[in-house]
Amino acid sequence: MTMIEHNNLEEYQDPVNYDLEFGGEEDKYQFYLELARSNPGEVLELACGTGLTTIPLAKAGIKMTGVDISSAMLAHARLKAEGLPVTFIESDARTFESDKRFAMIYLTGNAFQAFLSDQDQIGLLATVHKHLQPGGIFAFETRNPKGTELADEEETGWGSFIDKDGNNVKVSGTQCYDASRQIMHWVTIRDWGNKRTTSRISCRFTDQDVLRSLLTRQGFRIEHQYADWHKTPFTPTASSIISVCRK
Known part of the structure; x- marks a missing residue:
């Protein structure tokens, strides 16, 4: 995921x-x-990370380009994608330049929220608009501030996962919300059994009305907004806003 504050790269x-x-x-x-298949052509994923979404689309035969700012994430993505129709490029999504024009561009993993200022958001959307074909699709998801608990929280358990060595890693964290900037600061704490690690990440919360206005001003028409991946229509209290737009 492309991140703007240096702390965000810790994750x-x-x-x-x-x-x-x-x-x-x-x-x-x-x-x-399904969205890519509905508008055939090459697809660009911005803030693609390790290709968690890029690679399944490439395996399905979609020609893909993935862009991310993290060299470590891209190195792993390239290993996983060997032999697939995908190209990975290290670049900042706000300033990425290519001669290609894509049928679809998307961000996922709430990556849109990593763009923490008006200038960052406009830079991202300018990149998307420039590199989309006329009539091309732009899609992304973001957490809905009206459907998210934004209060400050002390350390709370968030879940667990099994790491590459087979260890159960317990994940917890704290959150602190800067209402003046609409930015949530999270500290993620992972207990690996023999050590505890922390990392910081910050995300901006943009409400639906502001998001709609921003997209319209930058040359996009919102065709659909969903609450989840099953295409449940968006409601004001939904936890997510999944936006599908057209240039």
């Missing part, structure tokens, strides 16, 4: 265990695959 230094913690979202992969 992306261990790509193998990242996949084990965050992989397996089959409903999401299917959503983006």
